[in-house]
Amino acid sequence: MTNLETTAPKSKDPKTHSLKEMIIGLIIEHLDTEEKLPPEKELMRRFGVSRTTLREALSAFESNGIIVSRQGSGRYVQIPNISKQIVDTWSIVIQSKPSMLLELLEIRSILEINSLPKAMERINTDQLQYLGLQVEIMKSKAAKGEPFVKEDRQFHKTLFTSTNNIFLEQLLTTFWDLFEESEINKKHNDLMEVAFQHEKMLEAFAKQDLPLLSQLFQEQFSDARYQIMKSLVNS
Amino acid sequence: MTNLETTAPKSKDPKTHSLKEMIIGLIIEHLDTEEKLPPEKELMRRFGVSRTTLREALSAFESNGIIVSRQGSGRYVQIPNISKQIVDTWSIVIQSKPSMLLELLEIRSILEINSLPKAMERINTDQLQYLGLQVEIMKSKAAKGEPFVKEDRQFHKTLFTSTNNIFLEQLLTTFWDLFEESEINKKHNDLMEVAFQHEKMLEAFAKQDLPLLSQLFQEQFSDARYQIMKSLVNS
DNA sequence: TACCATTTGTCCGTATGTATC
């Protein structure tokens, strides 16, 4: 058993603080099992607060995503997803400063490229086959002049999911969300080239050619950088 | 099921949705100037909602940190800090699954090591001098057997701040916060060695010896990984 | 110093709508 101490009472505000603390305790209790939390009525009684007070305290955790409530059913605990929180606020910031997208791309490229070795060694045939499917869809859509953001995203997501790093996956998902929301590089000049780029990546993957794969990723990020800068100039 | 546009809320409940929208508009308006927002009374009137409703809508933005309210003064808009949001939730998760720290360290090491080239080319003499000061403090504290988390942190922060990437800075800050909160590797076996490690890093920096610097960082992260794993075994 | 209006914080109660089981 871990020592769940109810924090040293060094703060002035015992009620609010301890209510928050008690909810955290409740969360930790239910985090492993992902059980349903007790209903509001029960919690009101247990903590001795009104519904408004309780709900306000809970809402903080809900906006974080560590507690999710389903109307008519109850509240549940889950591992939080940072994406939503970050996107909610930073999409607003980016509206004011679009050049921030370059900073994000910089981080994304570092993380993806450095994840390639691990992704390459851990990927399995099913995933490889799935990547092949995505590439085929890309090519067919490109031929029809349709964009294929979803497939592009799935392709990358499949790669970095195989690193088995939850935080990394969430972080990269966040970047995709922010880019999509910003609606920059919505339409790429040469869809077919992008599709082929991914086909080459897949081949490099199949051949376990890490240097080539890295280079292809580098090129792709260069291209993305260019697209963003072009958009920035136009606005 | 897959009914797109699950609800057409416009006829029923335009208020909630547009209330959020209006607040976002308010935020964007004030994001550049960092002015004070209108008081609740004014917003209640302007948006035509009750205080409870208004406050609940605002609280979502407050928990994100893009709005901060000061009792007795008012509400202010600021560029949000992802650190707080992430730490709030993930420190809880880490309490349940401490092994997650290894994943975080993995990301942190990738980001820091890949930031070294840029940091090296952009660092100035003032910063270099500041790093030297930190190292001296580290050594003197190590001699007395005192830990020097703050100086260690300042050392690294100075490096990656010089990359001028706000998001990166916030991310790395987040990791430090999470590690500190987890209270793992609080006490290192050999403080003096850590201090010397940083001294060597500083020398490599001064000599612009990137390969050596990278190697030193690698070693440092290896050591950190070992410290974490040791802590994991003990619990 | 002290008082004051302003502004946010906290808390309570109630009512009605809506989704789930």
Place this chain on the structure above:
DNA sequence: AGATACATACGGACAAATGGT
């Protein structure tokens, strides 16, 4: 269809911090 549980909204009251007089 009914009971349960959460969503949304309104109203009021008092406390606490701030900023200015």
